[in-house]
Amino acid sequence: MKTLLIKDCMILTMVEGEKPFLGDIWIVDGRIAKIGPSLEEEADRVILAKNRVAMPGLINTHNHASMSLLRAFSDDLKLMDWLDKKMLPAEARMTREDVYWGTTLGIAEMIASGTTAFADMYVHMDAVAQAVLDSGIRASLTRGMVFLEDDGERRMAEALDLIDNWTGAGDGRITTMLGPHAPYTCPPKPLQGVIELAHKRQIPLHIHLAETIEEGEKIRARYNQTPTEYLHELGMFHDTHVLLAHAVHLNESDVALLRGMRGGVAHNPVSNLKLGCGIAPVRELIEAGVTVGMGTDGAGSATTLDMFAEIKAATWMQKLKHGDPTVLPAESALRMATIESAKLLAIDHEVGTLEVGKRADLILIDLDKPHLQPVHDILALLAYSATGADVDTTIVNGEILMHQRQFQTLQWEEIKREATTRASRLVEGL
Ligand SMILES: CSC[C@H]1O[C@@H](n2cnc3c(O)ncnc32)[C@H](O)[C@@H]1O
Ligand SMILES: [Zn+2]
Numbered sequence: 001m002k003t004l005l006i007k008d009c010m011i012l013t014m015v016e017g018e019k020p021f022l023g024d025i026w027i028v029d030g031r032i033a034k035i036g037p038s039l040e041e042e043a044d045r046v047i048l049a050k051n052r053v054a055m056p057g058l059i060n061t062h063n064h065a066s067m068s069l070l071r072a073f074s075d076d077l078k079l080m081d082w083l084d085k086k087m088l089p090a091e092a093r094m095t096r097e098d099v100y101w102g103t104t105l106g107i108a109e110m111i112a113s114g115t116t117a118f119a120d121m122y123v124h125m126d127a128v129a130q131a132v133l134d135s136g137i138r139a140s141l142t143r144g145m146v147f148l149e150d151d152g153e154r155r156m157a158e159a160l161d162l163i164d165n166w167t168g169a170g171d172g173r174i175t176t177m178l179g180p181h182a183p184y185t186c187p188p189k190p191l192q193g194v195i196e197l198a199h200k201r202q203i204p205l206h207i208h209l210a211e212t213i214e215e216g217e218k219i220r221a222r223y224n225q226t227p228t229e230y231l232h233e234l235g236m237f238h239d240t241h242v243l244l245a246h247a248v249h250l251n252e253s254d255v256a257l258l259r260g261m262r263g264g265v266a267h268n269p270v271s272n273l274k275l276g277c278g279i280a281p282v283r284e285l286i287e288a289g290v291t292v293g294m295g296t297d298g299a300g301s302a303t304t305l306d307m308f309a310e311i312k313a314a315t316w317m318q319k320l321k322h323g324d325p326t327v328l329p330a331e332s333a334l335r336m337a338t339i340e341s342a343k344l345l346a347i348d349h350e351v352g353t354l355e356v357g358k359r360a361d362l363i364l365i366d367l368d369k370p371h372l373q374p375v376h377d378i379l380a381l382l383a384y385s386a387t388g389a390d391v392d393t394t395i396v397n398g399e400i401l402m403h404q405r406q407f408q409t410l411q412w413e414e415i416k417r418e419a420t421t422r423a424s425r426l427v428e429g430l
Contacts, residue, residue: 057116062295065106113388264291
């Protein structure tokens, strides 16, 4: 039996209706065994967490972690120029080892900023899975499939290899999905095939949707439909858990089509702002009963994987869009980044709140800082003042991945060296 006791912290469980309280958390074999004041249980290790807030780890529902190698390489471009002229040529040079080290760099940033689980769509996914396994983080992995060239069968085979070989690995830390890339890269026939397979084997789907106005124009010209109508008509929302990344350009009837869907929307506000895509109809989606979680997208576009930046951007953008500061209050934004995101990855029975019996995926935030005092309202402080750099400790499955801002499972100097040399090679001459 492996035990860990976290003592004297302010506990924010994120369970609906529960207020923050001072207390302790006892973790046994990776799960929360007790939460309450003055616990006296024996433990192999004790963390004294005075002046710290314990909350569920943040869950990043849309990422391409390996793109951390392309951070700040190409900015201030329109999405299609950025993708076609810069990202795709650099990605064409990426080896399996590049993906391993790029993903590890992304994971290091996530652990350091309080993310305990993420959803990833990329290539060389066995390397991504290995990086997840080695680091101790939790992830939902997807082989991204573009069906514009004629090697779609190979991509499908790789997607299924990932699912068959890695689902449940790392004591259940790795889950998998099927990932058709986007409506504009997936024509009806292969997309229908993916949807039918997902249906038959009950595999969740992860896809980009309605990110830009240009995407809407492309799909209108090809099929005389909105991107959402296109996916709906192919049966995507009938009985499959679907993770929709972005969903910025939805009209009223698109939102109505998503009503009652399984899964929901990964909102990526920083990427949407930076690429000038627009503001997603988050309030309308939530009012329609659609689950909305939070993500960053890759660091190649968002530049950072700090989920605290997303929390701020999400709430500010909705307030601005509706001209109303009461829209998406602090608690709702924090819920989006924790339990709502857990629902999107279909892991909410295990993580997303601090509750007895759930996996111990949690973070400790250091309040002993000028920008986090005084403590009138801990929810407002976390949503509006905290940054990823305030995270002191990150724990996944009861394992300490970072403590007092020191990585426990990753070798930072090695990651930096590998990432620097590989990143230079990828972008040379582009
Ligand atoms: C086929 S693997 C995933 C693929 O997606 C690309 N990508 C990264 N960010 C975005 C985005 O915001 N919209 C669409 N596609 C994106 C990435 O470069 C990979 O090629
Ligand atoms: Zn993306």
